Amino acid sequence: MSHARNTGPMQESPRCGAQTRNGETCRAPALRGKARCRMHGGAWGSGAPDGNGNAIKHGYYTGEAMSERRQIRDLLSETQKLLRELK
Numbered sequence: 001m002s003h004a005r006n007t008g009p010m011q012e013s014p015r016c017g018a019q020t021r022n023g024e025t026c027r028a029p030a031l032r033g034k035a036r037c038r039m040h041g042g043a044w045g046s047g048a049p050d051g052n053g054n055a056i057k058h059g060y061y062t063g064e065a066m067s068e069r070r071q072i073r074d075l076l077s078e079t080q081k082l083l084r085e086l087k
């Protein structure tokens with residue numbers, strides 16, 4: 001009798017990646033819609049609610065500021081690529 005199982009999707013699932021006490025990364029599956037596993041802050045109800053601003057000091061890491069920086073970075077790399085092609 002064969003016990004071939006389809007574990008592909010399970011193996012493909014995003015991993016937690018938190019740093020463990022032995023210095024390696026946690027390989028437990030991340031919770032649905034979260035970046036961490038149930039033991040590393042991904043548990044339901046953990047973390048601040050969406051839009052919570054209690055920890056904002058300067059706004060450098062707000063989604064808005066980060067996407068703006070990403071756009072500038074992309075534009076710069078595109079421009080550099082174009083300049084390299086023109087040479």
Ligand SMILES: [Zn+2]
Pocket residue numbers: 016017018026027028036037038039040
């Ligand atoms: Zn973990």
